[in-house]
Amino acid sequence: MSSATTRMGIDKPILIAGAFVIVILLVGSAYTLATQGTLSFLSPTYLLQQLQIASFLGITAAGMMMVILLGHIDLSVPWTLSAAAMLATAVGGPAAVPVGLGVGLVVGLFNGLGVAYLRVPSMIFTLGVNTVLMGLMVILTGGFAPQSAATDLMLFFGRDRTFGIPHAVILWIAVSVAIVFILNRTPLGRYMYAIGNREAATYLSGVNTRLVIICSFVICSLCAAIAGLLLAGYSSRAFQAMGDEYLLPSIAAVVLGGTHILGGRGKYLGTVIGAVLIVLLQSVLSVMQMPEAGRQIIYGAVIILMLLVYGRGDKLRA
Amino acid sequence: MKTLRIYATQNLGLLIAIAIFLVLYLIYATQLSRFGMNVVLQNANEVVPLALVSMAQTVPVLLGGLDLSVGPLMTMINCIASEFLAGDIWSVLFGCVLCLVIGSACGLLNGCIVVYGRIQPIIATLATGAIFIGVALFVRPTPGGKVDGDLSWALTNDINELGYTYGWWEDLGWFGLIPLPAVFLVLVVLLVWIPFRRSATGRGCYAIGSAEGAAYMSGIAINRSKLAAFTLAGFFAACAGLYLTLLTGSGNADAQQAGSYTLNSIAAVVIGGTSLFGGTGGCIGTIFGAMVIRAISFIFRVIDENSIFGFLASPLLQSLVEGAILLLAVSLGAARVFRVRNRLTLFT
Numbered sequence: 001m002s003s004a005t006t007r008m009g010i011d012k013p014i015l016i017a018g019a020f021v022i023v024i025l026l027v028g029s030a031y032t033l034a035t036q037g038t039l040s041f042l043s044p045t046y047l048l049q050q051l052q053i054a055s056f057l058g059i060t061a062a063g064m065m066m067v068i069l070l071g072h073i074d075l076s077v078p079w080t081l082s083a084a085a086m087l088a089t090a091v092g093g094p095a096a097v098p099v100g101l102g103v104g105l106v107v108g109l110f111n112g113l114g115v116a117y118l119r120v121p122s123m124i125f126t127l128g129v130n131t132v133l134m135g136l137m138v139i140l141t142g143g144f145a146p147q148s149a150a151t152d153l154m155l156f157f158g159r160d161r162t163f164g165i166p167h168a169v170i171l172w173i174a175v176s177v178a179i180v181f182i183l184n185r186t187p188l189g190r191y192m193y194a195i196g197n198r199e200a201a202t203y204l205s206g207v208n209t210r211l212v213i214i215c216s217f218v219i220c221s222l223c224a225a226i227a228g229l230l231l232a233g234y235s236s237r238a239f240q241a242m243g244d245e246y247l248l249p250s251i252a253a254v255v256l257g258g259t260h261i262l263g264g265r266g267k268y269l270g271t272v273i274g275a276v277l278i279v280l281l282q283s284v285l286s287v288m289q290m291p292e293a294g295r296q297i298i299y300g301a302v303i304i305l306m307l308l309v310y311g312r313g314d315k316l317r318a
Numbered sequence: 319m320k321t322l323r324i325y326a327t328q329n330l331g332l333l334i335a336i337a338i339f340l341v342l343y344l345i346y347a348t349q350l351s352r353f354g355m356n357v358v359l360q361n362a363n364e365v366v367p368l369a370l371v372s373m374a375q376t377v378p379v380l381l382g383g384l385d386l387s388v389g390p391l392m393t394m395i396n397c398i399a400s401e402f403l404a405g406d407i408w409s410v411l412f413g414c415v416l417c418l419v420i421g422s423a424c425g426l427l428n429g430c431i432v433v434y435g436r437i438q439p440i441i442a443t444l445a446t447g448a449i450f451i452g453v454a455l456f457v458r459p460t461p462g463g464k465v466d467g468d469l470s471w472a473l474t475n476d477i478n479e480l481g482y483t484y485g486w487w488e489d490l491g492w493f494g495l496i497p498l499p500a501v502f503l504v505l506v507v508l509l510v511w512i513p514f515r516r517s518a519t520g521r522g523c524y525a526i527g528s529a530e531g532a533a534y535m536s537g538i539a540i541n542r543s544k545l546a547a548f549t550l551a552g553f554f555a556a557c558a559g560l561y562l563t564l565l566t567g568s569g570n571a572d573a574q575q576a577g578s579y580t581l582n583s584i585a586a587v588v589i590g591g592t593s594l595f596g597g598t599g600g601c602i603g604t605i606f607g608a609m610v611i612r613a614i615s616f617i618f619r620v621i622d623e624n625s626i627f628g629f630l631a632s633p634l635l636q637s638l639v640e641g642a643i644l645l646l647a648v649s650l651g652a653a654r655v656f657r658v659r660n661r662l663t664l665f666t
């Protein structure tokens with residue numbers, strides 16, 4: 001690894017995942033060239049479209065990365081995303097977006113308090129929160145039929161474009177800049193890496209570890225809520241279980257980007273590339289008319305193969 | 319007396335799970351006007367697939383890992399079994415054995431990826447879970463199946479009904495009223511789990527979950543224990559898939575259902591007293607954990623709308639209450655946090 005790439009924050013996982021993204025595009029292009037005689041996968045329209053779809057996964061994964069860096073996980077993401085979108089559309093009007101973000105804030109605080117103060121394993125605590133949120137949303141839609149149409153602001157960010165550039169992508173960039181700033185330029189970010197490496201040592205160094213854990217969970221839930229609002233704007237409405245397809249892919253995106261699932265190591269750029277990789281892979285396979293069965297098998301195999309190349313753990317030694 | 323007290327402290331989680339289940343089920347049984355063995359049978363049928371898939375989850379959790387592929391593997395075996403559970407007794411038997419072998423092989427595959435690939439279990443099984451769902455969709459793109467009707471009826475009823483269906487025996491009295499699903503579950507525990515628990519390999523799993531480095535230094539065959547644990551998880555998941563096939567009489571490659579079985583299995587493991595950090599717990603507790611989860615949904619069927627709890631009668635509240643009970647159960651275990659003198663002990 002040359003020092004230039006290291007200084008730019010590019011490591012082995014990012015290089016390999018980036019190379020794989022290009023391979024996917026080339027294979028897809030070869031396919032369309034052979035069948036239709038066009039290079040539609042390399043057209044700016046297609047790429048921007050894919051980036052727009054990737055922005056929902058990318059923002060969710062960005063939040064997920066904050067908790068994975070601590071060595072925790074947030075399984076409440078699917079229904080945080082859905083609940084934020086559904087409550088926001090139910091309220092409607094100018095209050096919609098603040099209400100959606102408020103859902104993220106409250107869920108994140110609750111998760112963070114449970115994990116930091118009660119020290120319940122995040123895996124099971126967030127799982128319970130997910131079920132509770134699902135229950136609340138079932139009551140919301142079961143008792144009476146709330147409106148589910150996205151508001152103008154949500155449409156503006158989720159669906160609309162300026163000069164062909166989707167606003168969702170711009171928002172993704174904004175979220176990314178904020179997260180890179182937090183991770184690299186603030187004590188909070190340094191503490192996140194520290195807790196992921198050894199929580200006891202961080203605590204003994206005088207860090208308020210509970211506050212750091214709570215902040216991470218709040219950022220994670222806020223990101224899920226933003227993704228929910230964008231997704232509702234993109235599909236013009238909010239619906240139940242709209243977040244179910246974002247839990248495992250967001251974890252996969254973080255891990256494919258080189259973040260260690262047990263915390264402490266990982267670069268944000270990797271998460272971005274991981275999200276793009278997953279979205280492109282799904283899209284190219286569906287354009288190639290691969291049936292759902294084949295898509296799932298290839299998706300799983302790609303994750304395993306890529307991790308076998310750069311995600312292996314250390315050998316157990318005495 | 320002293321040994322009894324030691325047993326109680328060591329198996330506190332299991333005892334709490336049994337207590338919660340007994341309370342919930344007693345409420346259910348007293349509220350139901352027509353309570354009888356047929357109700358028990360129906361409840362047992364609903365419990366057994368979740369209990370088996372949760373047992374599958376328990377073994378990797380004992381190692382300190384997590385298996386996200388148990389639900390998908392169960393779904394895959396469900397789809398494969400829906401192709402094979404028909405014809406004469408030999409072909410049905412062949413189908414059952416085939417399913418169990420495929421399930422164990424898939425578990426072994428997980429184990430190999432974890433042991434030799436050195437990838438964390440949670441992420442390795444996330445990927446293999448996607449593969450299993452893919453295979454399930456490949457085998458059965460649309461729900462359906464050709465499961466033998468007599469077979470599925472006989473094996474999901476009580477012992478008497480098994481005899482009637484095939485003309486093997488007549489009324490066996492109270493013995494014949496025992497539900498077959500319960501018999502299967504007990505058999506799996508007695509013939510597979512208990513021997514595994516008592517073997518050196520099984521004890522190795524507990525040692526690895528407690529302290530992997532120490533287990534390695536003590537000369538425990540780490541790799542063999544891990545491979546065996548994941549293979550056993552695959553076997554249990556295959557049992558769950560087989561039973562689900564008998565119960566529904568069809569195969570359905572439903573990714574949502576697979577996901578909810580996986581998540582419920584984690585909840586059942588935790589309620590059953592197994593630590594997510596590994597090293598303590600076991601399948602017996604998990605079975606009661608699964609029974610607690612199912613008992614919650616049973617209760618929703620019997621609440622009288624005019625009683626003081628009438629406001630709970632709405633089925634819309636079910637997942638809210640399920641989640642709240644799960645949160646409450648795991649938060650109770652957090653009581654120790656407020657008793658410790660030195661917060662440093664919490665981080666280990």
